[in-house]
Amino acid sequence: MEGHPMDSVCDCSQCELRKAFFDSFSDEDLGDICRNKTEFPFFRGDTIFSEGDRIRYFSYLKSGLVKLFKTDTAGKDQIITIAGPYDFVSLLGVFSDTHHSYSVSVLEDAVLCCIDIERMREIALRNASFSMNLMERMGAVSNKIIREGLEIRKRNTHGKVAYILLKFCKDIYGTCIFDLPVSRREIAENIGMTTENVIRTLSELRKEKVIRINGKEIEVVDPVALERISNYG
Amino acid sequence: MEGHPMDSVCDCSQCELRKAFFDSFSDEDLGDICRNKTEFPFFRGDTIFSEGDRIRYFSYLKSGLVKLFKTDTAGKDQIITIAGPYDFVSLLGVFSDTHHSYSVSVLEDAVLCCIDIERMREIALRNASFSMNLMERMGAVSNKIIREGLEIRKRNTHGKVAYILLKFCKDIYGTCIFDLPVSRREIAENIGMTTENVIRTLSELRKEKVIRINGKEIEVVDPVALERISNYG
DNA sequence: ATCATAATATGACAAATGTCATATCACCAA
């Protein structure tokens, strides 16, 4: 963990994520968490933690965009998923594992809310409804990753690229024009194809006038066609 | 749910799975669960539940082998994972979703231990350590599915087939000779390739004397070579 | 500014994979 605590941290009672995560908290527990949490700002390119690091915090993303990834013995990265606000950075192993099984680094400047893992465990162990709440929320994140993996697995290269472009449009930015937060190589690492074929497929989509490309800027000109390509290759 | 309750059900205090799942139970809760669980026997080919069915039970596999899968609009199946004893059949959505998002059917005769979902929720809501225990156990199953998906995604066809054969060897049967519980088509549905290429790859592995094939029976003659193919294509 | 490095882009080619056709075999139901 490289960041430094922020000077101004939010009052948890106002936290927009409170309802999502901590609705089942008593005022006592909320105060306890609030006094003992730390908000860390991170910047594009920062590593939040690396595969193999000891797990110290339970953490979730308040803002920004990160990638979760694994690095193989040959040094090649494989991106598990790209996560945004409301997503946990701590996945399900957080209470059972002692060390992280994946790395997280920052794609867009981010603020991470971190709670000491032991304190979190204590609270979860005496507040069953919070524990259930947590299980549901973390389950949703895990299920999203599983579903995404299945969607990617069943598509050919065109479908894969279309699928991830639509994810940026619909899930991440909510608009048809956006700056890609990742390189073509990272897209390749995410969907399991080569960098060259990602570039080639993007070029083809451009030639077919489905998208417009200007460096990192992508505009989805024909979302219907892109959906069709995503669904039928 | 098509099965019929079994005549003889195990006394939960003796359940070999008790330690794994219900270690945090008080005797009271254990008795409660024990009286209210139902064990269902299922047979090869049975459907345990289908995508879209209402979730009625929290359930886990005591014995046997099942496949979890989704069916797309064209009627094509995609296998999420093959699960054995100690695996949950209920994945993480079980407490937050109302309907199943995948189907489960039986590959090898199985016994399912089912607990009414509402009763399970009640107990989890008043027993935080059970709730945590459950989160850890379900998290482990989800993580396994995610990991498996990543391993499959990064391999070419030879690597994929080698990977799944090694899964049968090491994880499922613990022996180098086994009867495949699935068809070539189901392998294809699991690892995202065509049936023909699964058959072809198996034939090639046979010609290279890495495996021996006799119908459904597979013998891994050269596990080291198979590992190499799994890791390096 | 300048250099080095990485990212983007494209072509040519090889290799892998999917599609289609066909054949045999196993198995189940009538």
Add this chain to the structure above:
DNA sequence: TTGGTGATATGACATTTGTCATATTATGAT
């Protein structure tokens, strides 16, 4: 038994995808 259906198997071929080479552009460090 017979007939039908699905599973396994293989070849031929087309298409897709990966690999390698090369060029240009962007980016960051000094």
